Amino acid sequence: MGSGRDKRKKAKERKDGPVVGVGLVKTEKKTAKNEAKKERRAEKRLEGDEDDIDALLARMALEEKAKKGAPEVTADVEPPGPRVSASFQPYITPRGSFLFLFGGEYADVATDKVHVYKDLYRFDVDKRKWSKIDSPNGPPPRSAHQAVIVKNTMLVFGGEFTSPNQERFHHYKDLWRLDLTTWEWDCLPAKGGPSARSGHRMVLQPLKNRVLLFGGFYDTGREVKYYNDLWELNLESMKWTSLGPAAAGATGQWPSPRSGCGMAVAGDTLWVFGGYSKAKDDDDPDLEHGKTMEDIWACNTTTYTWERVKKVGMAPGARASFALAVHAHPKAGPRAFVFGGVSDNEAKGGEDLSSEFHNDLYTFNFERRRWFAAELRPPPGSKKGAGDEAAAAAVGTAAGADGAASASAPPSAPASKAAPPGVSQEQADKLAAMTADKGSALYRAAVKIQASYRGYKVRKAYIAYRVGGVVSELLYSPATFGLDLSTLNMPKPKARIGALTAVVANTLWLLGGTVEVGSKEITLDDMWCLDAVKLDGWQLVRENTVGEELLKRAAEESDSEWEEAGSGDDGEDDSDDSEEEREKAKKGKAGSSKK
Incomplete structure (x- = not known):
């Protein structure tokens, strides 16, 4: 019947001609009906509570799409607020030296809510002034991503978006490019590249005109997966290539999966240090416990063969989420500065987690393959006490210059x-x-x-x-x-994780980070700098404005605890924290270590 009726209808149209407007009206009605359905579905997607990741991202995408106009640069703005797990990249031009800060997150002490950012700041190193760059159609908010600057562009890959209550996470696998001359963003094809992740590390290898990416993690809410894969981004073709551990020619030793590690390139060698991962319990395969690492690996980036490097010198202990920046010392050669981080000590099954935050500073000399404690020297002209020369030798002052000077x-x-x-x-x-x-x-x-x-x-x-x-x-x-x-x-930055560091010329810059006090995460906004050659003391560029009372109280309580321990205290925890607060604190510590 249907096909016969269609034939009769077409025959009538051939004889009498089509009815003008009928088909068009029908099509318009159908189109309008479909559009209405799409709008209802879109509105439904936009609904949801503050932990509905899909709704949050959909709303932000609509807001970003609605933005019009050209990018704007606002000079002499207030410094960025408290920030952790952002990208912080140096950019040297004939016009001056700059640091670019993108994204990151902030844990509000008053509300316990986490805010994730997508803002872009530029710091003029010479003038010590901040500018804010508003560019439409950029990446959605993220933290624990990675960025590198190549010539006049900044590349950003991956990262995560966290719901305000840290109940849900969304991991990205997108690759964005920012033109540093026009301030315009574009999203590059990511097909065939690394999977969605955060807490990974990414570095530029200029000798081979490529970017290398290693590790990271992916959190589904039910399980966490850690990676130890190595990827290459060719800067000419802008295509990703997997380099292992399953790649052809990648044989022998290989670093275990991890996130929150340190990574650097020196010549043809890629270096990886420390990090954090979850491991299966030997006695109960259904249980996992966290592991903070202290191993050092070197990868020949021509053969893609790894070797585990013996720790020589005064090396930092196991840690993750520390800051790392590379400096070309004029005498000692290329080296890495390592600052802060956290050491998690977790019992099997994750029933008990204690964390120690660090504010020590180390250097690793790539050529000598040796660690040094980068202890500071008193500035010239300062008063010296008897025995300063002995103190200099005892605490490794000479080693702070990687053997370039001797005490x-x-x-x-x-x-x-x-x-x-x-x-x-x-x-x-x-x-x-x-x-x-x-x-x-x-x-x-x-x-x-x-x-x-x-x-x-x-x-x-x-x-x-x-x-x-x-x-x-x-x-x-x-x-x-x-x-x-x-x-x-001498004054120095507080112990912290996730601090932002970069070296411009011979100055090491440090900004932000997080420290945890009980169940509270305090995101810092202080800024420091240090002469990387003289090591004559940290200079405070901007004081911290967040959580100082909590930090002071925590320090006093720590001193009190050790005094009681020295008097024979049984060490029992008489804290008033509820079980829920302790569990939240434990979750926060483990989450921070991943990044």
Whole structure:
């Protein structure tokens, strides 16, 4: 019937001609009906609570699409607010030196809500002034992404968007390009490239005109997957190529999956250090526990063969989410600065998680394959106490310049020196003699503790190292034995994770980061700089404005805890935090380590 009727209809149209407007009206009605359905579906997608990732991203996409006009640059604006896990890239031009900050996130202390950004800032290094660049049709908000600057463009890959209550996550696999001359964004094809992820690392390898990407993680909400794949982005074709571990020719050793690691390129070698991952429990395969790593890997980027490098020198311990920036030292050659990070100590099954945040500074010399504690020197003209030369040698001041300069060895201790209270003269003489012997176990232990720990953590350190007795006098009163450690009290950034660092010329810049106090995440907004050659002290460019009362209270409580521990406290936790708050704090610590 249907086909016959169609034939009769067509025959009538051939005889009488088509009815004018009938087909058009019908088509218009159908189109209008379909458009109405699309609008209803779109409105439904836009509905949802604050943790509905799809609705949040859909609303933001509509807002971005509605933006019109050319990009605008606003000069001399207020510095960016508190920020962590953003990208922070140097850009050197004949007109001046700049740092570009894009994206990142901020945990509001008052509301416990997380805000993710898509804003773009430019910092003029010479003038120390900020500009904000508003460019329509750019990437959606993200943090824990990676960026590199190539000639006059900035490339951004991946990252994540977190719902305000940190209940849901969306990971990106898009590749964006920003023209630094027109401020226009464009999204490049990502077909055949790395999977969606955040917490990965990406570096430029100028010698081969390419970008290398390694690692990262993907969180579905039910499980977390960690990666150890290596990718190449060819800067001529703008195409991705997988380099392993399944790539042809990639054989032998290979770093384990991880995120929140450090990565750098020096010549033909790619370096990877530390990071964080989840591992299956040996006793119960259904359980997982977090692992913070301290291994160092070097990859030959011609053969794609990896080797695990032995830790030599004064190396940092296991850590993740630290800041890393590469500096070309005029004498010692290329090296990496490593600042801060977190060491998570998680029991099997994840039932107990304790974290230690760091604010120590290390350098790694690529040519010598050696770590150094980058201890600071007093600025020229400052007052020196007796024994400064000995202190310089003891805490590795010479090593801070990667062997480019050397300090004199500590002078031999006198045969007899007045003993401090509570220490016999015999003990004092013995200790003085041992500290004069750089080869002694006591000397090495004391140097390591002094270089790695500050304040109340010294008490924890000498307990951990199991060196008691008179060595405590060296730790508490080093000046008594000619080890004046006054430089350790010089101003320096707080311990933190996710800080933004970059080197411009011979200056190391540091901005933001996060520290956790109980269940609270405090995102910082302070800014510091350090002469990377002289190492004559951190300069505070902008003071922190967030959570100072909480940070101060936490420091006081930490001191109090160690005093009680020293008095024989049983160490039980009498915190008023609820189980829910403790679980939230544990979740936050593990999440931060990934990035």
